[in-house]
Amino acid sequence: MKTIKRLLLVPLSWLAAIVFLIEEAIWDWTAKLMARLGAVRLVHAIEKHIATLPPRWAFVTFLLPSLILIPAKLLGLHAIASGHWLVGSSVFVIAKLLGVALFARIFNLTRPALMQLAWFVRLYDTVMHYRNLIHAYLDNWVAYQHIKQSIKALVARIKAVFKRSI
Numbered sequence: 001m002k003t004i005k006r007l008l009l010v011p012l013s014w015l016a017a018i019v020f021l022i023e024e025a026i027w028d029w030t031a032k033l034m035a036r037l038g039a040v041r042l043v044h045a046i047e048k049h050i051a052t053l054p055p056r057w058a059f060v061t062f063l064l065p066s067l068i069l070i071p072a073k074l075l076g077l078h079a080i081a082s083g084h085w086l087v088g089s090s091v092f093v094i095a096k097l098l099g100v101a102l103f104a105r106i107f108n109l110t111r112p113a114l115m116q117l118a119w120f121v122r123l124y125d126t127v128m129h130y131r132n133l134i135h136a137y138l139d140n141w142v143a144y145q146h147i148k149q150s151i152k153a154l155v156a157r158i159k160a161v162f163k164r165s166i
Helices: 001-035 041-051 055-081 085-114 117-139 142-165
Strands: none
Touching: 001 085, 001 117, 001 142, 041 085, 055 085, 117 142
């Protein structure tokens, strides 16, 4: 049983590391992008309204991007299953990026209201507890550190190329 556990733990650890790195990169990048978008007057006015919502409406607003983008993701998966893997993958990835961007921004706007809901605070604390445990495990993993440094170096090179081209 220990051998099976060990055989499963290694690939799952790699998968967790990759997922965490991708999610963190997407979250950080899209949060910055959405913050810039917040400078647009209409977007700023909408964000200001969202930030003042009462807790229950803040929760509905918080879930809205996920609910809106589920059909797009399903459409992408359907296209992939139908043999249109490039179109389907593109639709799915764009929906994922847009979803994370909206989710991150709306969460930042609604967090004070959401933290007034006792059940949400418990859920948030539980999710953050397990997230922190996984991060602590991965942060002590040498391979994860190498992957993380490689990705940061790649991102820095890509940024440098874009700065030179502008």
